[in-house]
Amino acid sequence: MRSSIATDLPRRLNKFFWYVIISVIILYSFKISRVDVFSFISGFSYSWSLIKEMFPPNFSHFDKIIILTFETISIGFWGTVIGIIISFPLGLLSSRNLFQGLPYIISRGIINFLRAVPDIMFAMLFVIAFGLGPIPGILALSLSTVGLLGKFYSEAIESVDRKPVEALESTGSRKTGIIRYAIIPQVFPLFMGYNFYLLDHNIRVAMVLGLVGAGGLGLELYNEMRSFNYQRVSALLIIVCIVITLIDRISTKMSKDIIEGEFLSGKNKVINLFLISIIGLISVISLFFIPVDFQEIISGVPRIFEFITGLFPPNLSGIDRYLYLVIETVSMGITGTVIAIFLSIPLGVLSARNILHSRIVNSLSREIINFLRAMPELIFALIFVSAVGLGPFAGVLAIALHTVGFLGKFYAEAIENIDKKPVEAIESTGARFIQKVRYAVLPQIIPLFNSYNLYLLDRNIRASTVMGVVGAGGIGFELIMSMKVLDYQRTLTIILLILITIVIVDYISHYLRKRVV
Amino acid sequence: MIVFKNVLKRYGGIKVLDGINLNIQTGEAVAIIGPSGSGKTTLIRTINGFVVPDSGVVSVNGDVVDYSNKKFLRNLRKKIGMIYQLFNLVERASALENVLSGCLGRHDNGMGLLFSTIGFFSKEEKELAMELLRFVGLEHKAFERVDRLSGGEKQRVAIARALMQKPDILLADEPIANLDPKTSKKIIELLLRINEEKKITLICVLHHLETVENNFKRIIALNRGKIIYDGFTSSLNRAELLAIYEESELCEAA
Ligand SMILES: Nc1ncnc2c1ncn2[C@@H]1O[C@H](COP(=O)(O)OP(=O)(O)OP(=O)(O)O)[C@@H](O)[C@H]1O
Numbered sequence: 001m002r003s004s005i006a007t008d009l010p011r012r013l014n015k016f017f018w019y020v021i022i023s024v025i026i027l028y029s030f031k032i033s034r035v036d037v038f039s040f041i042s043g044f045s046y047s048w049s050l051i052k053e054m055f056p057p058n059f060s061h062f063d064k065i066i067i068l069t070f071e072t073i074s075i076g077f078w079g080t081v082i083g084i085i086i087s088f089p090l091g092l093l094s095s096r097n098l099f100q101g102l103p104y105i106i107s108r109g110i111i112n113f114l115r116a117v118p119d120i121m122f123a124m125l126f127v128i129a130f131g132l133g134p135i136p137g138i139l140a141l142s143l144s145t146v147g148l149l150g151k152f153y154s155e156a157i158e159s160v161d162r163k164p165v166e167a168l169e170s171t172g173s174r175k176t177g178i179i180r181y182a183i184i185p186q187v188f189p190l191f192m193g194y195n196f197y198l199l200d201h202n203i204r205v206a207m208v209l210g211l212v213g214a215g216g217l218g219l220e221l222y223n224e225m226r227s228f229n230y231q232r233v234s235a236l237l238i239i240v241c242i243v244i245t246l247i248d249r250i251s252t253k254m255s256k257d258i259i260e261g262e263f264l265s266g267k268n269k270v271i272n273l274f275l276i277s278i279i280g281l282i283s284v285i286s287l288f289f290i291p292v293d294f295q296e297i298i299s300g301v302p303r304i305f306e307f308i309t310g311l312f313p314p315n316l317s318g319i320d321r322y323l324y325l326v327i328e329t330v331s332m333g334i335t336g337t338v339i340a341i342f343l344s345i346p347l348g349v350l351s352a353r354n355i356l357h358s359r360i361v362n363s364l365s366r367e368i369i370n371f372l373r374a375m376p377e378l379i380f381a382l383i384f385v386s387a388v389g390l391g392p393f394a395g396v397l398a399i400a401l402h403t404v405g406f407l408g409k410f411y412a413e414a415i416e417n418i419d420k421k422p423v424e425a426i427e428s429t430g431a432r433f434i435q436k437v438r439y440a441v442l443p444q445i446i447p448l449f450n451s452y453n454l455y456l457l458d459r460n461i462r463a464s465t466v467m468g469v470v471g472a473g474g475i476g477f478e479l480i481m482s483m484k485v486l487d488y489q490r491t492l493t494i495i496l497l498i499l500i501t502i503v504i505v506d507y508i509s510h511y512l513r514k515r516v517v
Numbered sequence: 518m519i520v521f522k523n524v525l526k527r528y529g530g531i532k533v534l535d536g537i538n539l540n541i542q543t544g545e546a547v548a549i550i551g552p553s554g555s556g557k558t559t560l561i562r563t564i565n566g567f568v569v570p571d572s573g574v575v576s577v578n579g580d581v582v583d584y585s586n587k588k589f590l591r592n593l594r595k596k597i598g599m600i601y602q603l604f605n606l607v608e609r610a611s612a613l614e615n616v617l618s619g620c621l622g623r624h625d626n627g628m629g630l631l632f633s634t635i636g637f638f639s640k641e642e643k644e645l646a647m648e649l650l651r652f653v654g655l656e657h658k659a660f661e662r663v664d665r666l667s668g669g670e671k672q673r674v675a676i677a678r679a680l681m682q683k684p685d686i687l688l689a690d691e692p693i694a695n696l697d698p699k700t701s702k703k704i705i706e707l708l709l710r711i712n713e714e715k716k717i718t719l720i721c722v723l724h725h726l727e728t729v730e731n732n733f734k735r736i737i738a739l740n741r742g743k744i745i746y747d748g749f750t751s752s753l754n755r756a757e758l759l760a761i762y763e764e765s766e767l768c769e770a771a
């Protein structure tokens with residue numbers, strides 16, 4: 001009897017030990033990213049004065065904004081189209097149930113590599129090769145699309161129903177026949193869903209690729225910001241918000257139709273086709289605005305190889321400084337995530353329909369969450385850099401806001417999906433409301449929350465590697481500087497450090513997530 | 518002692534409990550049977566206040582249940598353990614944590630409320646929880662998460678949680694409906710053993726007639742919210758028992 005209670009003690013100590021470790025890491029991260037109460041107080045007042053300078057928005061160059069908006073949409077569109085075209089064969093090749101051996105290993109390797117590299121790094125590379133403008137943006141988006149879509153495609157193919165495949169195999173059909181008649185019909189709706197998700201995602205990314213010179217609204221935003229034309233900045237931001245919200249709505253509607261199998265069917269046919277053709281039309285029309293100089297593209301190709309050969313050998317001098325910046329980058333991700341967790345709990349609770357029975361409050365907090373999720377964090381970062389100055393604090397704030405868009409949604413869903421049976425059981429013991437929350441609700445949602453938090457932490461450390469591109473702290477700043485001064489051997493060192501960090505963080509987060517749920 | 522006087526409950530105009538009069542003595546073991554939708558669950562949930570009757574009186578141990586008084590209901594529930602068909606455990610918590618949550622009702626104010634909300638229980642309570650887990654034969658699974666237990670083990674954890682309340686009454690709503698026959702037999706034997714050893718009144722909703730015949734002296738049959746039989750199981754023969762179910766099915770078909 002006594003001995004069995006004693007076995008509780010090591011568990012408690014173990015738990016305590018981990019709490020201490022985690023708290024120390026978090027406190028250290030706040031310190032490294034220079035985030036404290038004072039930075040928040042001054043941050044608020046700086047942001048307030050920035051907002052005052054932004055009013056009234058200056059729409060005097062409205063025609064230019066519209067052209068740039070079209071250009072942004074078309075960068076997203078063409079990047080997605082090219083990405084889909086490349087992803088399809090690569091996705092097939094990297095499906096274990098279709099191909100084995102070298103083709104599988106190579107295509108899987110390519111996809112994993114493309115997914116690990118942040119999209120904005122591709123954009124920087126292509127800007128070096130092809131100069132400023134939309135072409136580098138389209139190319140960068142194509143590559144990052146392959147990283148995501150290739151994986152989605154092969155996962156979908158690997159989980160198809162085996163029975164139709166076997167039926168065709170037994171008729172002696174060749175692999176092409178099997179793919180055409182047994183696999184594609186099964187995965188087609190899913191693929192369509194993924195494609196739309198990517199289109200939505202890519203139009204949003206297209207807004208920020210301009211920050212490194214790859215065309216679209218982002219480039220204009222960056223230039224106006226740097227020349228302190230805040231009233232023009234606010235006009236651009238308003239347009240960005242409108243476009244992003246519209247695209248978000250359209251893609252939510254489309255993916256709902258696809259999931260429910262209603263896509264292009266019945267009453268949805270007209271509206272679906274209409275929406276697609278509008279995006280397509282804008283993209284085709286924009287082709288006329290995009291200066292496609294084939295001469296320039298062809299002469300750019302050797303510059304890519306020049307760049308790649310120029311990377312070697314990596315220049316390891318100053319690595320201790322870079323290592324510190326890696327720590328700063330990781331700290332930014334941690335700090336941003338922790339702040340986001342605190343902001344997301346109230347927002348998640350407010351949007352959970354089974355806790356708060358107020359339609360208005362539910363949908364208001366949902367709208368805030370959706371907006372924060374839809375806005376790219378680099379745009380937040382750009383704004384915060386102007387408000388609170390260069391450095392990691394701006395990056396932390398940007399990451400935190402964007403993360404609330406994910407965590408708030410996940411938290412609300414977790415709360416809405418709790419099992420009510422144990423809640424009643426605890427109530428039937430005569431417990432009070434707070435005890436019900438503590439013993440029947442929290443134990444159900446905390447493991448889920450932890451898993452979401454770890455997932456976001458992983459994602460955010462990845463995101464903080466590129467915050468430096470707009471001066472919002474971390475190693476990204478050194479990356480873009482080394483490219484600007486053509487010191488490619490340093491660039492390679494930094495890229496390698498970033499990739500190693502991403503891989504390690506990914507591994508740790510995967511391991512921990514398997515343990516918490 | 519539990520007394521029902523003319524208890525009536527309607528859902529959307531339909532009488533789910535239709536003039537129930539009932540006496541259950543302290544320490545008794547009673548089985549409630551009846552076809553689906555006949556009001557069994559509704560009946561037992563009026564005892565701990567999860568269902569509020571439209572009219573009539575329910576009294577427990579001499580006190581008339583005051584359904585509008587939250588504090589009265591909490592004090593009432595502390596003494597009534599509840600066992601469910603789907604166990605109603607927190608799946609991601611350990612067996613021990615689930616059992617401990619049974620004594621929350623005793624800490625409903627002051628420092629006790631504070632400490633229990635933070636997550637502290639006294640040494641005596643932890644020892645009692647372990648003892649109860651041993652009583653139901655699960656001491657070795659105390660730190661196991663509930664989602665890794667079998668159905669029968671889960672029900673035993675739920676029983677230990679109910680016993681943690683030190684209840685006078687156990688309400689069990691189809692406690693074996695989701696278990697295989699062998700496990701069912703063990704759970705019923707456990708409930709009856711608790712009834713005998715600890716003198717806890719047991720009210721058990723069951724569907725399995727053989728289990729009722731073999732284990733319960735008194736049987737209450739419900740049909741369409743009315744008690745159509747209340748008496749010794751032994752004075753009913755098999756055919757009459759079956760008729761309680763069949764007749765109602767005929768009614769429903771008609
Ligand atoms: N909260 C409620 N709202 C509306 N109707 C209800 C509610 N609870 C129960 N009912 C209805 O009351 C009737 C009796 O329900 P009850 O759950 O008591 O039946 P039961 O005898 O326990 O049935 P079963 O054997 O299927 O569990 C059913 O017709 C049911 O639909």
Ligand SMILES: [Mg+2]
Pocket residue numbers: 557558559690
């Ligand atoms: Mg029932």
